[in-house]
Amino acid sequence: MELRLIGGLILQLEQLYRDMEAAYDTVAGQLDHSCDGCPDNCCDSYFLHHTYIEWAYLWHGVEALPDARRRQILERAARYQEDSSLLIGNGRRPKLMCPLNDDGRCTMYKHRLMVCRTHGVPASMIRPDGKKLSFPGCFRCQELVESRGLAAAEFPVMERTGLLRRLVILEHEFLEGRRHLAPKVRRTIASMLVEGPPRLAHCSDPRPEG
Ligand code: SF4
Ligand code: SF4
Known part of the structure; x- marks a missing residue:
């Protein structure tokens, strides 16, 4: 059975995405x-x-596309899958x-996932186990920080912890308490497209995708 995103969760996810965008833009603007x-x-x-919820929201957008465009994207995704499997098989x-x-x-753009929305500017987050992680930003942002001669403590960072917590809460709600049964999602966008919208079977299959 397909896992469907309902209206209230869509609105909450869209609000979270807007908040991510605002947090990103603040740091990007400062730099x-x-x-x-x-x-x-x-x-x-x-x-x-x-996350399954982002996977479902991506499909929410894909399903609204004209048929020809959707077919084109799915064909590209299938090619991506084949090519990436070959490269990974060759250790690349x-x-x-x-x-x-x-x-x-x-x-x-409206349906792009959190990773697409947060990559670029320096960021930090605290993991559930208390470990603090720091991300330096993309190569271009790192060059910018270096050219300003800013020390690590001086440049602005996007704080991801609260945003990720909200995403985890939405994921829990979306999976209706079955998150502990669901294999971890570790998928490219191409894989999410080729597979189709997330399904209940994904949450009872004990084998995580490699
Ligand atoms: S990686 Fe794909 S989904 Fe993400 S921003 Fe780029 S084109 Fe959009
Ligand atoms: S590497 Fe380029 S495209 Fe990617 S986030 Fe940085 S500036 Fe943007």
Whole structure:
């Protein structure tokens, strides 16, 4: 059975995404950091995503697309899957453009996932076990920080802890208390597309995806 996102959860997830965006923009603004003119494009990075609720919200967007566009994206996703499996099989980390990206631009911007929304600026978070993690930001942001001669304690960081906690709460609600039964999600966007919307079977299958 398909796991369906209902209205209230959609609104809460969209609010959380807006808050992520605001937190990101604040730090990016303080650093004068932007992706404009960047010679790289992070959308070809091998990112893994971790929640069923975001997977479902992605599909919420995909299902609203015209049929031809949806087919095109799913074909690209299938190619991505094949190519990335080959590369991983050869011991290489894939660097392949996300199937949702057209000419360098995200075509599902409203539905992009948390990892896409937080990558770029320096960030920190405290894990549930109390360990503090720090992320330096993308290469371009690191160059910016270095060029300013800022020490670690001086530059602004995006605090992710509260945002992630909210996402975990929404994930719990979405899975209706079955989170402990569900295999951990470790999927690329292509894999989420090829697999289809998340299903109840994913939550009773004890084998996590490798
Ligand atoms: S996040 Fe950084 S590396 Fe990625 S596109 Fe933006 S500026 Fe470039
Ligand atoms: S979902 Fe959008 S922002 Fe995220 S990797 Fe794909 S194209 Fe880029």
